[in-house]
Amino acid sequence: MKAWVIDKIYDLKKESHPLKLVELPKPVPREGELLIKVSACGVCHTEIDEIEGRTPPPVYPVVPGHQVVGIVEQTLGNKTSIKQGDRVGIAWIYSACGTCGYCLSGRENLCTGFKATGRDVNGGYAEYMVIPEPFAYPLPDLFTDVEAAPLLCAGAIGYRSVTLCGMSEGKCIGLTGFGASAHLVLKQICYQYPKSKVYVFARNQKEREFALALGAHWAGDTSDKPPGLMDCIIDTTPVWGPVLRALECLKPGGRLVINAIRKESIDQEYLFNLDYVRHLWMEKEIKSVANITSRDVKTFLRLAAEMPFKPEVEIYPFKNANQAIMDIKQRKIKGAKVLVF
Ligand SMILES: [Zn+2]
Numbered sequence: 001m002k003a004w005v006i007d008k009i010y011d012l013k014k015e016s017h018p019l020k021l022v023e024l025p026k027p028v029p030r031e032g033e034l035l036i037k038v039s040a041c042g043v044c045h046t047e048i049d050e051i052e053g054r055t056p057p058p059v060y061p062v063v064p065g066h067q068v069v070g071i072v073e074q075t076l077g078n079k080t081s082i083k084q085g086d087r088v089g090i091a092w093i094y095s096a097c098g099t100c101g102y103c104l105s106g107r108e109n110l111c112t113g114f115k116a117t118g119r120d121v122n123g124g125y126a127e128y129m130v131i132p133e134p135f136a137y138p139l140p141d142l143f144t145d146v147e148a149a150p151l152l153c154a155g156a157i158g159y160r161s162v163t164l165c166g167m168s169e170g171k172c173i174g175l176t177g178f179g180a181s182a183h184l185v186l187k188q189i190c191y192q193y194p195k196s197k198v199y200v201f202a203r204n205q206k207e208r209e210f211a212l213a214l215g216a217h218w219a220g221d222t223s224d225k226p227p228g229l230m231d232c233i234i235d236t237t238p239v240w241g242p243v244l245r246a247l248e249c250l251k252p253g254g255r256l257v258i259n260a261i262r263k264e265s266i267d268q269e270y271l272f273n274l275d276y277v278r279h280l281w282m283e284k285e286i287k288s289v290a291n292i293t294s295r296d297v298k299t300f301l302r303l304a305a306e307m308p309f310k311p312e313v314e315i316y317p318f319k320n321a322n323q324a325i326m327d328i329k330q331r332k333i334k335g336a337k338v339l340v341f
């Protein structure tokens with residue numbers, strides 16, 4: 001089968017074709033696994049973190065991609081109702097041990113045995129992949145394959161971020177950065193909390209216009225003054241400057257949720273400007289979002305179908321995977337990018 005692989009760490013300022021197209025044997029499912037014929041796979045900023053070595057794959061080469069939509073071609077000793085020919089989605093959580101305290105308390109995202117799709121095991125930038133059955137999710141019919149793909153990471157992790165914010169109706173929420181995940185969060189908030197105000201901070205004028213068109217109450221540059229302080233802010237930027245700025249914009253008791261698997265180090269010196277009174281005093285909190293649970297994905301898919309909300313997608317043919325990666329790196333973002341086969 002054809003597959004794109006990450007074969008080592010690259011500096012994307014110097015390399016514009018980091019993924020290599022290779023021929024791999026078609027994977028063979030083991031007991032309890034499904035063989036999936038992939039039809040679409042979302043492209044995520046996490047692929048860039050893997051390629052640039054901030055969250056490197058433990059073994060090379062690896063097939064990236066963790067927002068996978070495909071058809072079950074083979075089942076092996078399956079225990080659920082999923083059968084051959086069903087359409088399923090696969091997310092960042094490939095597996096967890098299932099027996100530790102975290103797994104038993106519904107926090108399998110924190111399990112030390114957590115395996116990530118497309119980093120720790122082969123993912124969906126390929127014609128086929130295998131997945132343990134409990135981590136494959138039947139998809140609501142109303143979404144096409146390309147619409148469903150971004151729901152599986154950008155959407156589901158955005159949902160987890162909103163949950164970690166302690167969001168409720170009427171609270172004012174900020175979004176720092178306006179990529180694939182934030183635009184889905186904005187749609188979710190407008191639906192679930194119609195009386196809440198959403199302020200969006202984005203560097204790029206096009207992103208700000210996009211945010212306003214989707215229902216944000218205010219959109220400005222990171223350095224602009226918002227109309228008021230916020231109860232919670234979700235940061236989806238890869239850098240540090242917006243983190244300090246966000247802390248400054250929180251109400252007393254407010255919470256900043258950082259939804260980024262890793263931060264880049266280019267502007268880390270910003271943190272020397274951390275001022276206790278301005279940024280942290282008055283019980284302000286910072287919390288990171290780590291991975292995702294299977295329950296997050298299932299709950300979010302149900303919510304997305306109920307709304308129903310369709311992500312804005314930009315489609316790339318399978319052969320243009322490197323182009324999609326470089327477009328994210330260069331922040332050419334309008335909605336979520338999806339590879340199709
Ligand atoms: Zn992702």
Ligand SMILES: [Zn+2]
Pocket residue numbers: 096097098099100101102103104108111112113
């Ligand atoms: Zn566990």
